[in-house]
Amino acid sequence: MEEEEAIRRSNALEKDDIEYLRDDILDEQYLFEGVKLTDAEEREMRYKKKIYELVKKRSEEDETQSEYRIPDAYDEEGHVNQEKRFAVSLQRYNLDSAGDKMNPFAEQEAWEEHQMGKASLKYGSKNKNQSNDYEYVFEDKIDFIRDSVIDGENLDELHSELPDKSKEKSALEMLQEERKTLPIYPYRDELLQAVNEYQVLVIVGETGSGKTTQIPQYLHEAGYTKQGKVGYSIRFEDCTSEKTILKYMTDGMLLREILSEPNLESYSVLMVDEAHERTLSTDILFGLLKDLIKFRSDLKLLISSATLDAEKFSDYFGSAPIFKIPGRRYPVEIHYTKAPEADYIDAAIVTVLQIHVTQSPGDILVFLTGQEEIETADEILKHRTRGLGSKIAELIICPIYANLPTELQAKIFEPTPEGARKVVLATNIAETSLTIDGIKYVIDPGFSKVKSYNPRTGMESLLVHPISKASAMQRAGRSGRTGPGKCFRLYTLHNYHKDMDDNTVPEIQRTNLANVVLILKSLGIDDLVNFDFIDPPPEEALLKALELLFALSALNKLGELTKVGRRMAEFPLDPMLSKMIVASDKDKCSDEIITIAAMLSVGNSIFYRPKDKQVHADNARMNFHLGNVGDHIALLRVYNSWRECNYSTQWCYENYIQVRSMKRARDIRDQLEGLLERVEIEVTSNLNDLDAIKKAITSGFFPHSAKLQKNGSYWTVKHPQRVHIHPSSGLAQVLPRWVVYHELVLTTKEYMRQVTELKPEWLVEIAPHYYQLKDVEDPISKKMPRGAGRAKE
């Protein structure tokens, strides 16, 4: 009876009505959850579900007969046919939310589950958003193919070895027991034996294996530390003493230590951790340490790395043995798109919504390339979920990038409320630098911004570039930290194999090497071209750096370090900034110059400019530019104003200044002030003589001079190329005839960032070896003798 009635009623419906029917069922389920229904109401619900199944079946039959089936939505070359894709949008991909008794779609889910292979975990769900109503809420969708699973490691053993906390134990005993639960523990003796046997050991250990915390302790227990103390050392905080036996420090710090103790005599073992990150400092350390171990046969060297690079490090250090330690990780399913996605932001948003509506609870992490993309994605997501009300569960959107003010960053660490889902929109900051609990899904569009440097033009640029396979693995792993995870890659398996490099190009091959060369020179390394780099930088970049250091008088004609060069090497700054400081001694303005150097080396994150308050922020900034003093002096004024207000946070807010950047500038400035003493430069202030300050700036930055052209652009003086004043500069409207700039960046145009006016005669006065009178003669000034660009006679 009921069956016949259902068929009759279903025949009266179009297949398009299925959406409404489904919504209806879901709404009622939601409303009636836990409510006792009358017989009539229950019967009506049964009808609706039956009708739904009938209509659904009919529409699926139509679907299979139609020409629009999933494989047909793509042409022979695998390009997506948008029109067809929309037509098949009722098809879906794998699901794992089966198990809800009230779910009217359980049968179909079971079918899909069967189609897609077994799901790794099942969650019973009472939330209606866990049903598979995605395509009834949003029209577009993306098809994924499950490819592989990165296996979890070691988890069962771990659980069985958890310490027995029932007995009363001291904190120390507890700690000692917990140490034994780490994956590395069973390998302790074997590892110590290998260290004893070999001078260099490459250690492959996944995150969470305990290598960073345990190996130093094992070494200590084995007697590698004969005198004793524990501490750490980072740039602004040295917590070590003469009692220290074990020291944790950054690679950059170790490099600085080598400058004062080239043989590292006070160390018996060095461990270069996270070597696969291939920072500039790590690469230089490799070259130095490879040489050092020849002379210090008693020095042990441990290199810890991720799997992919281990062979390379081993080869570099004369086939050093590789010691493998398993990690602590949950399995992660990898999914690829069936076809390439043209717009990865849109694809990421669609995937977020797809996961939100169809997948079991767990937060989502999306990797985007920068602030602007994150803000865009944030807006679109808010727009698309607005007005859906109870149709979907709450979606909490959390943006995170390094420049986001700290108080806004805190949001990502707040626990997700029950029934809601968090989606974190992050830059690469989430790839290595911070870990967010509760992430179960990762969406990886496969891009990141990469800094590159053109040694010929001296121009830096930040370009969106496909990530490496190693990076992709790292991103995927972010979903399996607290439980089994899934990673949705917005590119095809074919793209992964064909278009992506194994590893990211190391920093040393895409950066300005002036500082590297200065460090190596001060270590007495003369032949840089033949230095044993694990991956050599472009020769042109090395030559460019040598040329600059020669121009700055840091090197003599023989390529040897000069007295000026030695003083410059004391400063942890780019050589032009160091030169500016050393030169400030002459103009008696070192106090102002170290402030400017600190502000410049913080980068361009001093001024805060939120989208909705750009006018206010720009007005606040213009206050510091009064009198068209130039960007360097403006930075000095910002710092001094802040200092006068007792480093007040409130002052920063009022002036649209980033607090964090200012604090960093203060730390750097304090450090520089300490270093002035080391190089015997007196701290002297000459605040009222702006020309003296500008001359000191020019002493460091004279290779960065440019001359105004009639059309408002500039020509750089020494290696002529067309450049422009960056619109954020206080001089962007002023257009002085001659300028000195801090850096060139290539974005939409070739821009000079941080610009100050210059008198051309200074160039000849300060750098007669670099500029001749003819370089600075200005034909325009002859017609307009009152102009600032009058050449010195």
Place this chain on the structure above:
DNA sequence: GAGCACTGC
């Protein structure tokens, strides 16, 4: 009238 990924000394 533009846009800045991330470390680090």
